[in-house]
Amino acid sequence: MMPYVRFRAWQAADELAFRVYGATQKWPRTEQYGLTSQARRSAVSVPLNLVEGSSKLGPREFARFADIAIGSLAELAYLLRFARRLGYIEEVELDALEELRSRTAQLTWKLVRSLRAAANV
Numbered sequence: 001m002m003p004y005v006r007f008r009a010w011q012a013a014d015e016l017a018f019r020v021y022g023a024t025q026k027w028p029r030t031e032q033y034g035l036t037s038q039a040r041r042s043a044v045s046v047p048l049n050l051v052e053g054s055s056k057l058g059p060r061e062f063a064r065f066a067d068i069a070i071g072s073l074a075e076l077a078y079l080l081r082f083a084r085r086l087g088y089i090e091e092v093e094l095d096a097l098e099e100l101r102s103r104t105a106q107l108t109w110k111l112v113r114s115l116r117a118a119a120n121v
Contacts, residue, residue, distance in 0.1 A: 013069065020097065
C-alpha cells in the first residue's frame with residue numbers, strides 16, 4: 001500500500017476527483033477544453049498534491065503541498081458554482097459535491113495543522 005493511502009484527506013480527495021470526473025461527463029462538449037477541463041484539473045490536483053507532498057522529506061514540505069491542495073479545493077468550489085449558474089449541473093448534485101469538497105477541505109486543513117505542529121512552524 002502506498003503511504004498516502006492512509007490519510008483520510010487523501011481518501012476524501014480521491015473520491016471527490018472521481019465524482020467530479022463523473023459529473024463533468026454530462027457537461028456540454030463545447031466545454032471540453034474550458035470549464036470541464038479546468039474543473040477536472042482542480043479536482044485531481046487535490047489528491048495529487050497530497051501524494052506528492054507525502055513523498056517529500058519532512059512535514060514542512062508536505063504541509064506546503066497540502067496547502068496547495070486547499071487552494072485547488074477553493075478553485076473547484078467556484079467552478080462547480082459557476083457550472084450550476086450555467087445549468088450544467090443540478091442543484092442536488094452540486095450540493096452533494098460541495099458537501100464532499102467541504103469535508104475534504106476540513107480533513108486537509110487538519111492535516112496541514114498537524115504537519116505544521118510536527119515541523120514546529
